[in-house]
Amino acid sequence: MAASPSPTLSRTETLNLSGLAVVCAVILTRSFENGEGEPLIASLCFSGLAFAASYAMIRWLGPTFVNAGLKGRDMSKVNNKHYLPECMGAICAVVYLFTIIVFILIPFYKDIVVATSGGGNRDVVMNIEYVQRGRLLHKFPHSKLASFLSAIISLHSITILGFGDDLFDIRWRHKFFIPAFASIPLLVVYFVDFGVTSIVLPTFLQPYAGRELLDLGVLYYVYMAALCIFSPNSINILAGINGIEVTQSIVIAALLALNDILYLTTPYPHPATDSHLFSLYFLLPFLGVSFALLAHNWYPARVFVGDTYCYFAGMVFVVVSILGHFSKTLILLLLPQIFNFVYSTPQLFKLIPCPRHRLPHFNARTGLLEPSVTRWAPDEQPHPVVVRALRLLARLRLLSLKEEQGLVQESSNFTILNLWLVWRGPMREDRLATEITLMQLVLGLFGLVVRHKLALLIFREDNLDLRSVV
Amino acid sequence: MAASPSPTLSRTETLNLSGLAVVCAVILTRSFENGEGEPLIASLCFSGLAFAASYAMIRWLGPTFVNAGLKGRDMSKVNNKHYLPECMGAICAVVYLFTIIVFILIPFYKDIVVATSGGGNRDVVMNIEYVQRGRLLHKFPHSKLASFLSAIISLHSITILGFGDDLFDIRWRHKFFIPAFASIPLLVVYFVDFGVTSIVLPTFLQPYAGRELLDLGVLYYVYMAALCIFSPNSINILAGINGIEVTQSIVIAALLALNDILYLTTPYPHPATDSHLFSLYFLLPFLGVSFALLAHNWYPARVFVGDTYCYFAGMVFVVVSILGHFSKTLILLLLPQIFNFVYSTPQLFKLIPCPRHRLPHFNARTGLLEPSVTRWAPDEQPHPVVVRALRLLARLRLLSLKEEQGLVQESSNFTILNLWLVWRGPMREDRLATEITLMQLVLGLFGLVVRHKLALLIFREDNLDLRSVV
Numbered sequence: 001m002a003a004s005p006s007p008t009l010s011r012t013e014t015l016n017l018s019g020l021a022v023v024c025a026v027i028l029t030r031s032f033e034n035g036e037g038e039p040l041i042a043s044l045c046f047s048g049l050a051f052a053a054s055y056a057m058i059r060w061l062g063p064t065f066v067n068a069g070l071k072g073r074d075m076s077k078v079n080n081k082h083y084l085p086e087c088m089g090a091i092c093a094v095v096y097l098f099t100i101i102v103f104i105l106i107p108f109y110k111d112i113v114v115a116t117s118g119g120g121n122r123d124v125v126m127n128i129e130y131v132q133r134g135r136l137l138h139k140f141p142h143s144k145l146a147s148f149l150s151a152i153i154s155l156h157s158i159t160i161l162g163f164g165d166d167l168f169d170i171r172w173r174h175k176f177f178i179p180a181f182a183s184i185p186l187l188v189v190y191f192v193d194f195g196v197t198s199i200v201l202p203t204f205l206q207p208y209a210g211r212e213l214l215d216l217g218v219l220y221y222v223y224m225a226a227l228c229i230f231s232p233n234s235i236n237i238l239a240g241i242n243g244i245e246v247t248q249s250i251v252i253a254a255l256l257a258l259n260d261i262l263y264l265t266t267p268y269p270h271p272a273t274d275s276h277l278f279s280l281y282f283l284l285p286f287l288g289v290s291f292a293l294l295a296h297n298w299y300p301a302r303v304f305v306g307d308t309y310c311y312f313a314g315m316v317f318v319v320v321s322i323l324g325h326f327s328k329t330l331i332l333l334l335l336p337q338i339f340n341f342v343y344s345t346p347q348l349f350k351l352i353p354c355p356r357h358r359l360p361h362f363n364a365r366t367g368l369l370e371p372s373v374t375r376w377a378p379d380e381q382p383h384p385v386v387v388r389a390l391r392l393l394a395r396l397r398l399l400s401l402k403e404e405q406g407l408v409q410e411s412s413n414f415t416i417l418n419l420w421l422v423w424r425g426p427m428r429e430d431r432l433a434t435e436i437t438l439m440q441l442v443l444g445l446f447g448l449v450v451r452h453k454l455a456l457l458i459f460r461e462d463n464l465d466l467r468s469v470v
Numbered sequence: 471m472a473a474s475p476s477p478t479l480s481r482t483e484t485l486n487l488s489g490l491a492v493v494c495a496v497i498l499t500r501s502f503e504n505g506e507g508e509p510l511i512a513s514l515c516f517s518g519l520a521f522a523a524s525y526a527m528i529r530w531l532g533p534t535f536v537n538a539g540l541k542g543r544d545m546s547k548v549n550n551k552h553y554l555p556e557c558m559g560a561i562c563a564v565v566y567l568f569t570i571i572v573f574i575l576i577p578f579y580k581d582i583v584v585a586t587s588g589g590g591n592r593d594v595v596m597n598i599e600y601v602q603r604g605r606l607l608h609k610f611p612h613s614k615l616a617s618f619l620s621a622i623i624s625l626h627s628i629t630i631l632g633f634g635d636d637l638f639d640i641r642w643r644h645k646f647f648i649p650a651f652a653s654i655p656l657l658v659v660y661f662v663d664f665g666v667t668s669i670v671l672p673t674f675l676q677p678y679a680g681r682e683l684l685d686l687g688v689l690y691y692v693y694m695a696a697l698c699i700f701s702p703n704s705i706n707i708l709a710g711i712n713g714i715e716v717t718q719s720i721v722i723a724a725l726l727a728l729n730d731i732l733y734l735t736t737p738y739p740h741p742a743t744d745s746h747l748f749s750l751y752f753l754l755p756f757l758g759v760s761f762a763l764l765a766h767n768w769y770p771a772r773v774f775v776g777d778t779y780c781y782f783a784g785m786v787f788v789v790v791s792i793l794g795h796f797s798k799t800l801i802l803l804l805l806p807q808i809f810n811f812v813y814s815t816p817q818l819f820k821l822i823p824c825p826r827h828r829l830p831h832f833n834a835r836t837g838l839l840e841p842s843v844t845r846w847a848p849d850e851q852p853h854p855v856v857v858r859a860l861r862l863l864a865r866l867r868l869l870s871l872k873e874e875q876g877l878v879q880e881s882s883n884f885t886i887l888n889l890w891l892v893w894r895g896p897m898r899e900d901r902l903a904t905e906i907t908l909m910q911l912v913l914g915l916f917g918l919v920v921r922h923k924l925a926l927l928i929f930r931e932d933n934l935d936l937r938s939v940v
Contacts, residue, residue: 069539101623102654105662149659150619168531191575
């Protein structure tokens with residue numbers, strides 16, 4: 001089933017990838033020749049190039065990774081003797097980082113051309129407004145450069161630390177804090193360059209607080225750090241079956257991008273246009289490299305993504321949402337991850353024994369995945385309170401529990417993947433990945449609707465509501 | 471001789487490191503309490519903390535690196551059966567990066583306090599001049615933030631790529647271009663944020679050119695990219711004996727820092743003060759982590775530094791010198807590396823066979839290093855032109871050549887380390903490292919004197935000459 005990927009591209013692949021790369025390069029060049037340099041189109045082209053580069057490099061570098069010891073076996077396959085390259089998300093991260101670094105030139109292109117009189121004399125700066133004739137969509141203030149760079153530094157940091165995790169196999173309780181380190185650049189630059197730590201209070205709370213804005217001060221940094229820790233880790237623990245790390249990331253990125261597009265297509269330029277352009281510039285290339293990875297990681301997987309990818313994906317979401325000031329929207333889109341984390345806590349905090357791997361159990365006879373279980377020996381029964389809690393969860397259909405003569409035999413492991421199998425019965429690996437992904441998509445779409453339709457109930461204005469901002 | 475380092479710190483080491491860390495932390499806190507936040511003192515404290523952190527982590531993580539396959543044997547020792555941790559420079563790089571990221575807060579501290587009215591309202595910005603009473607030394611313009619961040623991104627990139635090199639053992643002809651990739655962030659941000667591509671022409675050329683400044687345009691970027699490629703690689707090829715990679719880097723960093731201090735101690739604030747403060751902020755923590763590495767890499771080495779360190783060191787020099795606009799000074803300090811590179815070209819470009827390793831030959835009987843040689847079989851004699859060139863070099867004492875009956879027997883390998891051994895005779899590894907380091911130091915000091923005393927002959931004004939700038 002799961003075969004090691006050939007380190008060379010097939011003829012069709014080479015043709016398709018080269019074709020894509022050429023088309024992207026041509027559009028990119030032409031958009032510059034027209035003096036347009038429309039950043040969004042450029043971003044799409046860069047994303048196409050990033051897809052092609054990642055796709056090819058994942059194939060070419062597979063054996064190199066295996067030789068360096070970055071390899072693993074697929075535990076949910078019948079024939080799993082040989083090793084597959086592990087940590088291929090590192091390739092995506094590096095391609096992504098170089099793409100986004102080169103891309104910086106584009107949104108600032110107009111500013112550079114306008115602001116420099118020939119030989120790069122930066123003293124003569126004309127107001128961009130005078131020259132700009134297009135929509136606000138074109139505009140990208142120069143002050144955003146620091147955001148751009150701090151976002152890149154945080155993503156760099158998470159790549160280095162994530163790669164270290166994959167290589168050195170850091171313990172779970174240590175690696176939980178890896179994203180905290182990577183959040184430092186983001187928080188430091190946020191502090192230096194923005195320092196906005198106020199949030200809008202819901203209307204029903206405003207009479208009590210006596211104000212509309214609440215300055216959280218240091219707490220705001222704690223909140224941002226918590227989000228930086230949670231998002232990457234939450235992606236990392238919803239894992240274990242082929243493709244699931246990548247598909248959930250693609251869904252979240254696509255929904256964030258959809259949300260951005262809503263702001264860019266309002267009849268009048270929206271004040272948050274810049275933030276959402278910024279967000280799109282980071283999300284589109286991420287989608288590019290993720291699809292390249294998915295092509296190799298989808299069932300039956302020919303490569304593994306590694307913790308690097310999960311951390312990296314989670315961090316991309318955090319940097320765009322923090323620097324774009326829509327972190328609450330991100331939380332809304334992470335609902336399945338939040339559920340999975342909360343649901344996992346009994347095992348994460350060792351209230352229930354937690355085996356090294358909790359991925360669904362592969363039944364080699366049927367070829368289907370079944371919920372994996374924690375077995376309870378007769379002499380190592382859970383605490384009576386735990387037994388009662390387990391029974392309650394089982395009654396609520398939040399657990400599969402097997403008891404015999406008053407003794408707990410086995411309980412399913414506390415992950416959303418196992419729970420889904422409890423609900424829906426055994427199924428093949430790719431079907432499980434598809435269903436979970438669809439669930440993430442439907443919940444996310446629903447979340448966005450709630451976000452924009454119902455926000456007016458608890459906040460004075462929705463970001464998409466123009467009456468209050470025009 | 472060379473023993474694997476103990477993964478725990480001795481009691482004395484723990485005491486000393488903790489003491490150092492506490493002292494640094496106390497000074498740091500007190501300087502903030504005084505409302506001073508003097509960035510240079512803070513930078514020294516951060517460097518001390520970086521030293522302590524690297525020192526401890528090099529010890530703690532040694533076995534982890536060995537287990538992950540990052541290990542090597544010391545070829546110049548009698549008892550070299552066991553493996554030493556390789557690539558420990560990666561630890562230094564990561565510690566350095568996090569140090570410098572957190573440090574960003576300091577130079578901007580005053581600006582933040584001044585510019586924000588309480589709750590982080592960035593709209594009310596007061597001119598820093600009104601509040602600042604101290605010397606210009608205190609001042610750090612906010613516009614420097616982008617330089618800071620782009621420098622960090624370049625260093626991040628070189629760390630990722632250098633680590634990839636150490637892990638995947640990339641071929642020489644490919645890895646030569648690794649720094650080129652890492653230079654992209656620097657060049658992109660330079661283009662976006664500065665765009666100054668003019669250089670001052672030497673006075674004797676000015677009548678011919680009819681101007682004082684020459685705009686190099688694109689060529690300036692080629693020049694910067696070339697420097698980015700050369701500096702890291704030149705450190706990387708002056709390697710092969712215990713400690714030499716670190717000591718040469720320390721000497722270059724110290725001389726650059728000395729050069730910076732010259733600008734900060736002029737009787738009147740020098741216009742380039744900011745650039746040189748910026749440079750010091752990057753060099754001091756680099757010295758911190760380098761000394762921690764040297765303590766373990768000096769003869770007899772207990773860890774190896776890896777290509778990561780060499781690339782990283784070279785890139786630190788490039789970013790400070792490019793963003794500080796003193797790249798010519800860097801070239802002056804890299805003279806031994808330039809000589810080593812030019813001298814190596816016959817082998818690098820395969821005019822003379824180039825063995826995998828060209829490090830000096832260890833004579834196990836005497837315990838001394840001797841020049842390593844390329845042997846010429848009677849039926850594989852060099853081309854007559856090459857023979858003539860070899861003889862010329864030998865006569866100039868730039869080569870040791872052994873001939874017998876008109877046939878070339880062996881010629882010493884083309885590295886400065888072997889040449890030094892040809893000149894000075896066999897010597898112990900640490901003595902060779904010391905002598906080469908001293909040579910680098912003396913040449914560098916001489917270079918700085920030439921730079922500041924003789925610059926007036928070919929340029930209208932020296933940077934340290936104040937008559938023209940006050």
